[in-house]
Amino acid sequence: MRLKTINLKEPLHTELVSCVGWASSDDVFSAGDDHVIHRWNLVSGDTAKVTDLPADFHPTDMHWIPKAGVAGGGKKGGVADSFLITSAEGKLQLVGKGGRLEKPVDAHRGACLTGRWSWDGAGIVTAGEDGAVKIWSRSGMLRSTLTNQGSPVYSLSWSPDSQQILFSTGTNLTIKPLAPNSKPIVWKAHDGLILCCDWSASNGRIISGGEDCKYKVWDSFGRQLFSSSAHEYPITSISWSTDGELFAMGSYNTLRLCDKIGWSHSLDKPSTGSIFKISWSPDGTQVAGGCGNGQVIFAHVIEKRLEWKDYEATVTGRKTIALRNVTNESTENLEFRDRIIQTSLSHDHLVVATTSQCYIYTTKNWNTPTIIDLKEGSVFLMMQASKHFLVVEATAVYIYSYEGRLLASPKWAGMRPDALSKQTVSISIDCLAIRDQTDDKQVHLFDTSTGKPLNDGKPYLHKHEVVEIALDQTGLPNERKLAIVDKNRDLYLTNVRKFGKTNTTGKLGAMIQSLCWSQDCNMLVAVQDSKVTVWYYPNVIFVDRNLLARTLVEKDSTEFGKHAVVGSFVNNSIGIRRADGSLVATGIPPYPAILHQYVRSGHWENATKICRFVKETTLWACLAGMALAAKQLNTAEIAYTNLQEADKVYYIQYIRELPLKEVRAAEMSVLSGNYQDAEATLLQSGLIFRGILLNIYLHNWERALDLAVKHRTHVDTVLAYRIKYLERCDKEEKNKQYLQYMNEVEVDWDKINEKIEHEIQKERDNRPQRTSTQKPAAH
Template sequence: KFHLIGRSGRIEKSVEAHKGAVLCGRWSYDGTALVTAGEDGQVKIWSRSGMLRSTLTQNSIPVYNVSWGPDSDQVLFTNGRQLVIKPLQANAKPIMWKAHDGIVLCVDWNTVNNLILSGAEDKRYKVWDTYGRQLYCSSSHEYPITAVSWTPGGELFGVGSFNTLRLCDRSGWSYALEKPNTGSIFHLAWSSDGTQVAGACGNGHVIFANVIDSRLEWKNYEATVTGSKQIQVRNVMNDALEKLDFRDRVIKVALGYGHLVVATSSQCYIYSTKNWNTPMIFDLKEGSVTLIKQAEKHFLLVDGTGVYVFSYDGRLVCSPRYQGMKADILNHQTIALSNDTVAIRDKSDEKVVYVFDAQTGKTMGDGKPITHKVEVMDIGLDQCGITAERRITMIDKNRDLFITSVRLFGAERKIIKLANMIQAHVWNDETNMLSAMTDGKILVWYYPNAVYVDKDLLPKTLYEKDSSEFGKNPQLVDFVGSHLILRRAEGSLVSTSISPYPSVLHSHIMASRWDDAVRLCRFVKENNLWACLAAMATYAKDLNTAEVAYAAIQEADKVQFILNIKEIPVKEARNAEMALLCGNQQDAEAILLQAGLTFRAIMLNLQLYNWDRALELAVKHKTHVDTVLAFRQRFLGRFDKPETNKRFLQYKEGIEINWENINNKIEMEHQKERERPSGGGETSALRTQAGRGRGGAS
């Protein structure tokens, strides 16, 4: 039987639940249901008042442990050597796999990282994903594993055995091992902030343990939590030590961007790396901070009630929120922060990413969230540049990496794929370089924005490095300056460097020092640097630099196109042609129409063989309808094809096609452009098109 006990400690109800002992019982995360498992092999679901809702399964052997799925719609339970995930729906098919060589004694399923832990009589603990794929298997212990438990945030887990308590990283490797004289530890339970763990022991005692010695690194600083209320900071440049004492227990620590942020159970402390003596301090509404994210200008705190953005002087900037937000299950993969943007992946619909203004907390752009085709597992934001050019990256369930713009008004969103089979990705803290870890390789895009400029340039801006020297399955931790920080499979941190020149090139471009950028590329003589400069110059519409850079990487066609653009007399038309070079046909047309260059907009669509749109513009603006029909007729004549388009047949009936008149009208348009105040060159790129028209007429 099991007992329902009120807050006062009084037994309110006792329920006969199973034949034989009740071996395990757990409340669902929303508190509306209870699952029990017993020696009779049954798994039962109960209401919060103790009424039986359903018998989920009937096994021939005892079920030793159960755990709820993150959404409380599935139950994980043991079945001898197997693990079974059973949905609550009546006809749903369970997922079952062999997990251990001995009877599985304990399981746990984390709500945040969606990973599964198991321990068994084969003396091993293992980490699984929800498809039954093994992510980690421990070495054999002396005794069976009797307890496993995730921290609420899913970053660590505890393992209990006979006279053994082990603290492990989510990847599986062990942080620490203690040998208390307690007998077997049968159950582990974490505090809500993930800093303390309690264990039910075989000798009748309850053991308590604190997590200490967690260490953070940033540039030349190293911060270590040496006690539950103390942090030691070391400057490795001069070996100077600072001991920071706190009134309450330290819960979360973050170090980056020149600041150390410490959240205790009641207050938040903000230290500058330039001054460790006088921190900024403010009180916390709720004592269980689950996450701290930093950017250059501000940082973000997450607790059970919401998400809060603070400046480094302790001022609350905003609190972004959307309907149905579950702040307590956010982690580093599902929330991202930059100087002007906060991005949060929705838990109820994992294809949706909400984007907020970091200054106001309001949704950005047209107010609609970013919706991907597949569930999103990991998100990131670039850290530099202006808000209008902010980019967000996403790794989906298929492990494909995508990039898209944060701000969008009216236009259709372009979500562009960068790579596949990506395990993790990190943006650089100083420049908009992007690093990613794939199978056996580290990838670094020196200028990922090239995908919006010239897709052909993107592979040329990519740097690849073999990761085999870092052992099997290294993890990408951070990307600071020109250094990548990785964690080996056994837990040690290592760093590797990339070329410092892309970072210098970025700084030149941000300061608009184009001549210095060209000199740098000529000095280094590397194609990937020239490719970056070509993309940067094209994006910034600096034609002279773009011409030099494209010439350096042997892109003769692009050089010729840029030379043609430079001869166009009208500034707006040049901008439209640059948009066309970047592949933005709609933007090019919009620029021309906004500037009143209707003829160029029509000719643009004709050059792209977008006949319907060209005719639509001509009819709408009541100009050059005969020009569109003439070019269409010439195009069909080349292939000896009859006209089948109903709209062209309709307008063809009442209009006579006279190439001499058409060429005169085209020449008049060119004359108008030359007379515009923004005039410049002598000839137009469209004159070639007109010349071809005369040739076609003859």
């Protein structure tokens, strides 16, 4: 991937260009010290003067109102309502559509160095030489002075939720919340004066550059993720792309394209002087820069490479894609009428979005694609599943089938599609998961076939802020799992669809940097602090938590280095991107995937055979969990036997001999640790005695007595077991409820044993034709 730079014409500006901004994906506005605002159209190549600025107005920064903040924004071919310009004379100027100048606002003493709209378009923040950071209304009315620093503030940016401000003073970066009396986060970021910074709305990371000639990447806590080597000249401009996957850096005669981790994709050396401002197009494919020699430099991203099994697709130009089959070296060249915005290659389909249409190719036929007309013509993100794919535009989210049929367009409160990223969106064959943009603890879940919310419209609520989400790709809809990485970098697994009262969330690991589900079976890989971990059967955490450590493998991550990212997990091959940009492949044995395939198709004998053939503990542990989840008692008994889990083998044998299937199902839930589900199963089946006995064995004494009193049965049985328990523990009764019923109810073990025998006989009478007369055993 690299930037291809172009200069459309000779310089229109006679002085340096201090600021640039994108009105739409094809229109760029620029302003400089010659007091003129020019408009550039990248499709036609036309340029025009928009308006003249006052002679005493020297622009320092420009920012267009985000589409999310424009009423009715995002219409194809439309231009945003207005943009702001700050000046060296301390003024804030709002410019309307067509170049109409509003009344200027005296914003700062000395130069007003920078200004930015909030992401929702509801407010403006400015900073200047006087060290003040001020918040303004949309119309330019002063709301508050956020802070007063002792030195000039050269750059600032809004947080993704528009509730915090990042700004630079000297060698420090500061994150200041808008809430009063909130403590700011301050850290020394550079050894020289910081000239530029930016905060991505999509990935939440911060970039900065300064006079120490370095650019650096930070997380939202101020922890350094990457530091470049020193350049020849100071870093004068830096900016994130819309999707947060790339950022561009400008210096003297230097334009560099970087990955979000920090490593460099490409380096260009245009003869432009210093690049004072860099701005990305709304679709994240083009860059414009204001230069010291009066030029406006333009560049677009090319040579983006995609891989899927035997196929490789490379974006070779603005409107062309080269395809190659690596097995037989056959090639195809695809040409499009409009400029390419987004591409995605997965699940045997290539999806290409241009400025007006979406093309769907299958790997079996590259000649006749299915074509869809886009609603807005500005695609921010595309993701694929096996049966359909997701398209995210500026104001809406769409799910299409590979036949080109619109399946759904999910909506939720406070939706901001332009802020979505690959980390906050995940799609599977039957479910779409999206992290809420206003509350990072919530994850919205939708049915992909209808677009309706799951679980009665209630989003999943996590206890901490969610950083990354991922849905598994295979299996039945009612078994769909969502992997969640929260702000503490802990990894959790939860059921997408809620059934019963089971605790549906379990913790898999900690210190997670990146994760990815296998596309062929439900295995999960993650890069942890010092290792790469593969969970062969993550669902075991809901079946038998004790098996979790035996169903995973860990590899030393020394060869991958720090800040490695999992790029793909197909078949038994895992692709990992190192912090220096190199792609490293590592593999796992093929047997876990084969085991998943046998179990998914119901071939339990073959699953047992492959475990016996391989003779590995991890496979037996996976088979034990899978059999327990599917209630295959014979297979589970064999697997636990090979794991030398004698207690569970005996318990499975006991379960097999129970008279009623409802009781067996409840005992299976007990074996999995799902006690609430076990009780619910028994009570729904009318087996009140079994429900009471379950709580007695679990020492849930209050619940056992409540059930007995509510159903008016076996109160004396509960009291008898309670007395025996207290005698064995040498304790006195202190529970008021038990003391009350002990004074009212007579405890006679002969009558109690007779009642218990009567309950067991009732179960025998209702059982299928079997021969066992074994009594309930203690858990």
